[in-house]
Amino acid sequence: MEQQIKEYLLSLADKKTAAQTKKFFKTAKGEYSYGDKFLGIKMEKLRETAKRFSVVEPEVAEKLLQSEFHEIRMFSLILLTNLYKRGDKTTKDKIFDIYLKNTSYINNWDLVDVSAHHIVGTHLFEKDTTVLHKLSKSENMWERRISIVSTLYFIKNNRFGETLSISEILIEDEEDLIHKATGWMLREVGKMDIQAERKFLLKHYNKMPRTMLRYAIERLDENERQGFLKGKF
Structure with a gap:
């Protein structure tokens, strides 16, 4: 499932949007997003895709959260949020632990705020x-x-x-x-x-x-x- 999701997200990449997003998120040397990589997938499309792949295990979302691409990390956090909202206590505990264990990948204001x-x-x-x-x-x-x-x-x-x-x-x-x-x-x-x-x-x-x-x-x-x-x- 992880690879299937990655391939689908990569198919949505848009170079023009990625270039604009890169500027918006301050990726020049010394700025807060220096070194981050963008695919150019808009938030609306990420949310739509999260509905498409709604039945996944939290562990799959965790692996996606460790992606080098900003939008894949965002997609993972949308997935984890959705899974948390409808999960039982065990699932909620697991997702909370995953979140705190992976804060190094939640490394931009939009990722935190969502x-x-x-x-x-x-x-x-x-x-x-x-x-x-x-x-x-x-x-x-x-x-x-x-x-x-x-x-x-x-x-x-x-x-x-x-x-x-x-x-x-x-x-x-x-x-x-x-x-x-x-x-x-x-x-x-x-x-x-x-x-x-x-x-x-x-x-x-x-x-x-x-x-x-x-x-x-x-x-x-x-x-x-x-x-x-x-x-x-």
């Missing part, structure tokens, strides 16, 4: 969340992004403690892609409970990275946004 909250966040919601705090302090930028994006599942279920505590850790982060993800999650908290977001912002806004702050305050009214940006609170 999967972390569906698998890691969902799995840990009623369990010990120590692993999220461990990931938030990882030397691997993508593991740190996994830690905060995973909490989107918590937010959607009106639980904000993990998001806010991990955000406090990531305020000191040096990576812009972590600032964006953290600001995004704080904004999501505000959608559910604006007072919880305001309390966090009032405590931390004067030391938050500018990008993180801008993302977090996007939904506030203009006067309040300017107040935070100009340090008037």
Whole structure:
């Protein structure tokens, strides 16, 4: 099945789209996606293909996750997410373990964002969340992004403690892609409970990275946004 899926995905490759995608994902030397390889398969087609090959074992998806091609890794994460959603406890445990064992292949923001909250966040919601705090302090930028994006599942279920505590850790982060993800999650908290977001912002806004702050305050009214940006609170 693994080889059949690979061959099918390779048949969908488009050089023109691949060239455009390569530029979009910052693959020049020194940039965050340096060295990544792209086939040029659009997300819609990957999701369609995941439905076509919906009956696979998690181990097959794991092997696909270790591909050199970005879109095949993305396809694997879509598969794993779908398998997790309809799986029994044993399957869910297996997929969670596969995910954490293979974070070195979940190495771009889109790969994290399409999967972390569906698998890691969902799995840990009623369990010990120590692993999220461990990931938030990882030397691997993508593991740190996994830690905060995973909490989107918590937010959607009106639980904000993990998001806010991990955000406090990531305020000191040096990576812009972590600032964006953290600001995004704080904004999501505000959608559910604006007072919880305001309390966090009032405590931390004067030391938050500018990008993180801008993302977090996007939904506030203009006067309040300017107040935070100009340090008037």
